Amino acid sequence: MAFTLRQLQFFLAAAEQESVSRAAKALSISQSSVTEAIKALEADLGVALFERKAHGLEITNAGHQFLRHARKIRDDVSDARRAFDAGPETRTGEIRLGVTALVAGYGLSDALARFRRSYPAVTVAAIEDTGDYLEHLLIGGEIDVAFLITSNLHNRHALQVESIAVSAMRLWLPLGHPFVSREAVTLDEVAAEPLIMLSVEEIEESTSGLITSLGARPNVAFRTRSVEAVRSLVATGMGLAILPDLIYRPWSLEGDRIEIRDVSGDLPTVQVGLAWRRGAPLGDITRDFIRLAQASFRAAP
Structure with a gap:
């Protein structure tokens, strides 16, 4: 059975809200409707789109790939409807x-x-x-x-x-790093690790300030102005990074997994x-x- 636009809409809401309850609230429907739609969509595609966590939903690699297609389908449908609007926008x-x-x-x-x-x-x-x-x-x-x-x-x-x-600042680390088994990591422990520094928007200054406040010197493995480079370098184990959640994605361009963990202490927000x-x-x-x-x-x- 082919998936429906309704299921696609519910999937997009769940992916964007990272929670069944928040998706249901945004759509003004019941949580069970969202859950059933996602299960039906996963059955139709033959893949798991989300991992169910205690704090909500975490999109899988397959879900991440399907998300791009789902957004394109949604936009194409919107464009098709607009083509038949009685009064298309002509303002310049x-x-x-x-x-x-x-x-x-x-x-x-x-x-x-x-x-x-x-x-x-x-x-x-x-x-x-x-x-x-x-x-x-x-x-x-x-x-x-x-x-x-x-x-x-x-x-x-x-x-x-x-x-x-x-957006909170959190620790980015590769799959398999010893810190992955922890719920939170101390700033002292982070200071002992090689770091990938993102040199934009005062991010490096903020991270360096946190480390130097401990009386330590940041162990900088690499500096870059590219967020994608940070993802790749962290995912392949060259170093860790402290970055805002707003730019976090769980996968590098090469398809390697990136984990995030809380850092205990008073970290700044973005x-x-x-x-x-x-x-x-x-x-x-x-x-x-x-x-x-x-x-x-x-x-x-």
Whole structure:
């Protein structure tokens, strides 16, 4: 029996919410309906899409692969319906967008895809740069809105900021590492391990500060500005990393597993948000872009 769009919708909600109960709440249906739909979908595909954990759902490698197909099917169906709308959107204009490297992989592609479907005639001019430079562009009126780490803003008084998510910092480690058997690891134990440093958005400074506060010197095995490089290096056992949950994915590009564990102690959090110049008039198209982007970033797995 072929799977249905309804089952696909329930699977997407469960994957995005990482919980049957939260998915059911988001869809305004019963938890049993979500559970039954996922079981039927797994039976139809012949694979396990989730691992059931005490704290919720964890997507499997097969589920991770199917997720990309499911999103494409959902978007294709939306596009097919839009093709027969009586009044297709014809408004024109331009959105000038800024985004930092760390946030670029967290919901941005879905936000842009949703916006293009709603406003196919509107141009989006995007730039990726550091948070400091994007603040400068916002204040100078050179871009309309930016997605960035709002916990690091230097000109908050000049910007209107809306938080999207707060992300905890946790330890990334390879499958098979001795720490995998632990629920939490102490910062002292992490300090003795080789570390992969992500040199963007003050992440390295934050991690180094945590280690040096113990009177130790960070044992840096490798520095990189690429999140994908961090995933690959951690997954192959070159070192560990302390990074925000928002960029965590359980698989490297090579298909190797990456585990995460809590680090005991008072670790900083990372706040992701949208920012635009305080007092600047926002047009309807820009407001719609912000609304769609908020939904996309909050739904990002």
